[in-house]
Amino acid sequence: xxxxxxxxxxxxxxxxxxxxxxxxxxxxxxxxxxQKPMTMVIACCDSRAxxxxxxxxxxxxxxxxxxxxxxxxxYQPDGGHHSTSAALEFAVQSLKVxxxxxxxHGRCGGIQAALDPGAEPLSxxxxxxxxxxxxxxxxxxxxxxxxxTVGERQTALERISIRFSIANLxxxxxxxxxxxxxxxxxxxxxxxxxxxxxWAMNRQSGDFERPGNG
Amino acid sequence: xxxxxxxxxxxxxxxxxxxxxxxxxxxxxxxxxxQKPMTMVIACCDSRAxxxxxxxxxxxxxxxxxxxxxxxxxYQPDGGHHSTSAALEFAVQSLKVxxxxxxxHGRCGGIQAALDPGAEPLSxxxxxxxxxxxxxxxxxxxxxxxxxTVGERQTALERISIRFSIANLxxxxxxxxxxxxxxxxxxxxxxxxxxxxxWAMNRQSGDFERPGNG
Amino acid sequence: xxxxxxxxxxxxxxxxxxxxxxxxxxxxxxxxxxQKPMTMVIACCDSRAxxxxxxxxxxxxxxxxxxxxxxxxxYQPDGGHHSTSAALEFAVQSLKVxxxxxxxHGRCGGIQAALDPGAEPLSxxxxxxxxxxxxxxxxxxxxxxxxxTVGERQTALERISIRFSIANLxxxxxxxxxxxxxxxxxxxxxxxxxxxxxWAMNRQSGDFERPGNG
Amino acid sequence: xxxxxxxxxxxxxxxxxxxxxxxxxxxxxxxxxxQKPMTMVIACCDSRAxxxxxxxxxxxxxxxxxxxxxxxxxYQPDGGHHSTSAALEFAVQSLKVxxxxxxxHGRCGGIQAALDPGAEPLSxxxxxxxxxxxxxxxxxxxxxxxxxTVGERQTALERISIRFSIANLxxxxxxxxxxxxxxxxxxxxxxxxxxxxxWAMNRQSGDFERPGNG
Numbered sequence: 001x002x003x004x005x006x007x008x009x010x011x012x013x014x015x016x017x018x019x020x021x022x023x024x025x026x027x028x029x030x031x032x033x034x035q036k037p038m039t040m041v042i043a044c045c046d047s048r049a050x051x052x053x054x055x056x057x058x059x060x061x062x063x064x065x066x067x068x069x070x071x072x073x074x075y076q077p078d079g080g081h082h083s084t085s086a087a088l089e090f091a092v093q094s095l096k097v098x099x100x101x102x103x104x105h106g107r108c109g110g111i112q113a114a115l116d117p118g119a120e121p122l123s124x125x126x127x128x129x130x131x132x133x134x135x136x137x138x139x140x141x142x143x144x145x146x147x148x149t150v151g152e153r154q155t156a157l158e159r160i161s162i163r164f165s166i167a168n169l170x171x172x173x174x175x176x177x178x179x180x181x182x183x184x185x186x187x188x189x190x191x192x193x194x195x196x197x198x199w200a201m202n203r204q205s206g207d208f209e210r211p212g213n214g
Numbered sequence: 215x216x217x218x219x220x221x222x223x224x225x226x227x228x229x230x231x232x233x234x235x236x237x238x239x240x241x242x243x244x245x246x247x248x249q250k251p252m253t254m255v256i257a258c259c260d261s262r263a264x265x266x267x268x269x270x271x272x273x274x275x276x277x278x279x280x281x282x283x284x285x286x287x288x289y290q291p292d293g294g295h296h297s298t299s300a301a302l303e304f305a306v307q308s309l310k311v312x313x314x315x316x317x318x319h320g321r322c323g324g325i326q327a328a329l330d331p332g333a334e335p336l337s338x339x340x341x342x343x344x345x346x347x348x349x350x351x352x353x354x355x356x357x358x359x360x361x362x363t364v365g366e367r368q369t370a371l372e373r374i375s376i377r378f379s380i381a382n383l384x385x386x387x388x389x390x391x392x393x394x395x396x397x398x399x400x401x402x403x404x405x406x407x408x409x410x411x412x413w414a415m416n417r418q419s420g421d422f423e424r425p426g427n428g
Numbered sequence: 429x430x431x432x433x434x435x436x437x438x439x440x441x442x443x444x445x446x447x448x449x450x451x452x453x454x455x456x457x458x459x460x461x462x463q464k465p466m467t468m469v470i471a472c473c474d475s476r477a478x479x480x481x482x483x484x485x486x487x488x489x490x491x492x493x494x495x496x497x498x499x500x501x502x503y504q505p506d507g508g509h510h511s512t513s514a515a516l517e518f519a520v521q522s523l524k525v526x527x528x529x530x531x532x533h534g535r536c537g538g539i540q541a542a543l544d545p546g547a548e549p550l551s552x553x554x555x556x557x558x559x560x561x562x563x564x565x566x567x568x569x570x571x572x573x574x575x576x577t578v579g580e581r582q583t584a585l586e587r588i589s590i591r592f593s594i595a596n597l598x599x600x601x602x603x604x605x606x607x608x609x610x611x612x613x614x615x616x617x618x619x620x621x622x623x624x625x626x627w628a629m630n631r632q633s634g635d636f637e638r639p640g641n642g
Numbered sequence: 643x644x645x646x647x648x649x650x651x652x653x654x655x656x657x658x659x660x661x662x663x664x665x666x667x668x669x670x671x672x673x674x675x676x677q678k679p680m681t682m683v684i685a686c687c688d689s690r691a692x693x694x695x696x697x698x699x700x701x702x703x704x705x706x707x708x709x710x711x712x713x714x715x716x717y718q719p720d721g722g723h724h725s726t727s728a729a730l731e732f733a734v735q736s737l738k739v740x741x742x743x744x745x746x747h748g749r750c751g752g753i754q755a756a757l758d759p760g761a762e763p764l765s766x767x768x769x770x771x772x773x774x775x776x777x778x779x780x781x782x783x784x785x786x787x788x789x790x791t792v793g794e795r796q797t798a799l800e801r802i803s804i805r806f807s808i809a810n811l812x813x814x815x816x817x818x819x820x821x822x823x824x825x826x827x828x829x830x831x832x833x834x835x836x837x838x839x840x841w842a843m844n845r846q847s848g849d850f851e852r853p854g855n856g
Binding site for chain 3: 645646647649650653654656657658660661662666669670672673674676677679680681682687688689690692694695696697698699700701702703704705706707708709710713715719721722723724725726727728729730731732733735736737740741743748749751752768769770772773774775776827829830831834835836838840842843844845851
């Protein structure tokens with residue numbers, strides 16, 4: 001097993017002696033009957049914002065897509081290989097999830113790059129630039145708002161892009177139809193790495209609010 | 215906070231009373247100094263195979279991409295929005311990870327769809343079909359081997375597609391160059407949901423082997 | 429006693445001072461009353477996979493056929509000298525065994541020869557080639573799957589040929605009739621020489637599974 | 643693991659906790675480097691006469707063919723599926739064993755059938771009858787010798803057929819050539835189930851002798 005980094009092997013041994021050992025029955029059932037998660041989470045790749053950690057989730061609970069800055073592109077059935085759209089389709093049509101949560105977080109590197117597209121080390125022709133260009137119109141407006149601090153602009157764009165992803169979710173016919181029928185709900189959330197606070201998007205106003213602060 | 219499903223809120227309270235509360239310092243430092251994960255994991259969206267769970271990882275350890283069937287497309291700088299390629303670029307060029315692990319797992323729904331492309335409920339024109347068509351050549355060969363059981367074919371394609379993703383990783387110049395210089399290592403692993411076993415890919419032979427079973 | 433190799437004589441003295449001496453009564457009874465084994469095992473000649481060792485069996489327990497790659501040919505009452513068929517008939521009709529186990533194993537030289545029929549040192553006109561040609565159709569399919577590693581192809585054919593032998597067992601009228609009456613069960617197993625693991629064939633799916641891993 | 647009879651599973655657990663656990667290194671090496679047995683044994687299927695038990699042999703020591711009455715047919719390259727010839731070829735040409743031992747034993751059911759071919763439950767058209775017809779000429783002579791007791795006739799034919807098998811071994815060119823060059827030796831042995839005695843064939847006289855009785 002010299003084929004994996006030591007820190008992963010050591011963590012895996014903890015898993016086997018811990019969670020797997022106490023939840024063996026659950027794993028076996030999940031293997032035998034297949035997954036039936038109620039919730040899909042679209043989260044960021046950031047190592048500090050894993051949804052299973054933030055929501056203390058066990059096996060079988062969350063179907064999770066993770067890409068840079070937790071973006072959802074618009075519905076675009078052009079025959080290309082669409083990672084996020086494929087996962088969305090699978091979650092909604094095959095697994096029939098009841099909730100989709102777009103989970104953003106503070107100090108997101110992708111959002112930072114979008115606000116400062118010329119910055120090192122990401123060059124103009126790269127994939128990150130293209131990927132984050134999905135939020136370019138909002139990024140331009142926010143970046144030009146010199147009245148907000150750097151930190152405020154970052155948080156603002158993080159939250160705008162969550163609302164933007166939720167809007168894009170609704171361009172997928174299967175999402176729109178099921179949401180209209182009341183069989184699927186869309187949610188936004190934003191995690192503050194430093195304080196551990198979770199802010200949930202108010203579905204009426206679009207505002208982000210803290211528990212008990214509604 | 216009625217804006218999020220109850221099970222997520224309840225899990226979040228566990229997180230705040232548990233992990234966050236014992237690791238507050240770590241979260242604050244990670245927020246202040248930024249993430250510096252040593253390892254990127256490319257994993258599946260499956261709710262039963264979260265890398266943070268399997269590797270018992272804490273905040274800041276794993277930079278994680280999750281898409282259906284943990285696929286890496288080949289290097290294709292065509293100006294499109296490439297979710298996985300963008301994340302890869304970010305991990306390698308900006309975060310300078312030392313390891314990339316492609317983590318597959320048993321009973322993968324995406325692989326199952328690839329082996330039976332005409333099956334319900336995924337129609338021919340959908341995103342999952344297009345996404346999984348990346349492994350179509352291998353899927354065809356495996357699917358036609360009627361001597362193997364359904365389960366054996368599934369496992370075979372899951373492992374083939376891990377090797378395929380690792381080969382595609384090497385089509386990215388930044389990956390190839392750093393691997394050749396010995397500054398980046400590529401790994402494959404396959405998780406058995408039922409038994410909890412982790413099989414690591416032998417980098418010489420491509421075979422999947424269990425701990426201490428070399 | 430210079431008529432036998434030293435290592436056998438030395439081992440025989442161990443047997444007399446050990447097992448025979450503690451089980452003298454059992455040997456005498458088995459000699460007096462005849463053998464009544466409940467189980468027949470069809471195993472490979474391989475020196476690393478003796479069924480008595482793997483199943484820690486004592487005298488009188490296992491009626492054992494061993495040929496290269498633990499193959500069972502189909503029922504062919506053509507008047508020829510059929511070693512395996514004769515043993516099968518003896519076990520089923522005369523000894524009335526209740527179980528027949530086809531026991532395969534990893535790294536089987538016969539299977540290796542079947543996957544690479546032109547390889548040295550076995551020439552085209554030899555007995556091994558003819559013997560292993562019984563699994564040639566499956567070998568061809570497996571050998572042509574270049575997506576699987578050499579090791580994966582080997583394991584695949586080892587398991588396919590166990591299922592194939594079990595299917596051939598059912599072509600013998602005496603086996604078929606007794607199995608249908610519930611008086612005889614057929615089993616498959618595969619032994620991993622390196623790890624010592626025994627994988628048992630699931631009689632429904634044909635898959636090979638490990639203890640407690642259902 | 644309900645797929646195997648209980649007595650085998652229980653024995654397997656003994657093996658894993660016993661022999662495998664104390665000889666793990668040896669099994670791993672044997673798996674990695676392949677088998678290199680010095681000795682091939684041609685033995686009977688009888689559950690009371692396993693060569694690994696009688697010779698107290700460990701993994702990797704004996705390459706073992708087992709058929710009813712430990713017979714070796716003559717060299718007959720007719721394109722048929724010859725189980726014993728295939729194993730012989732594999733042992734001699736590929737594994738390059740130094741010794742071949744034909745191991746017979748007392749109270750052999752196959753020999754008994756040969757001496758009484760009309761007896762129940764083996765009918766004329768069966769495989770056992772055909773298989774044992776290899777020793778029919780000797781069986782006829784012995785069966786007609788009414789001066790010997792039933793037991794003496796049985797032992798006589800058991801030993802005659804060992805010499806007969808050794809003679810047949812020499813009809814294989816690869817055996818003959820290597821024996822003439824002094825690179826392969828042929829041995830006969832006969833095991834008494836009741837007393838545990840091993841009788842070795844004197845290569846000059848063909849007599850069976852006990853240790854220290856030469």
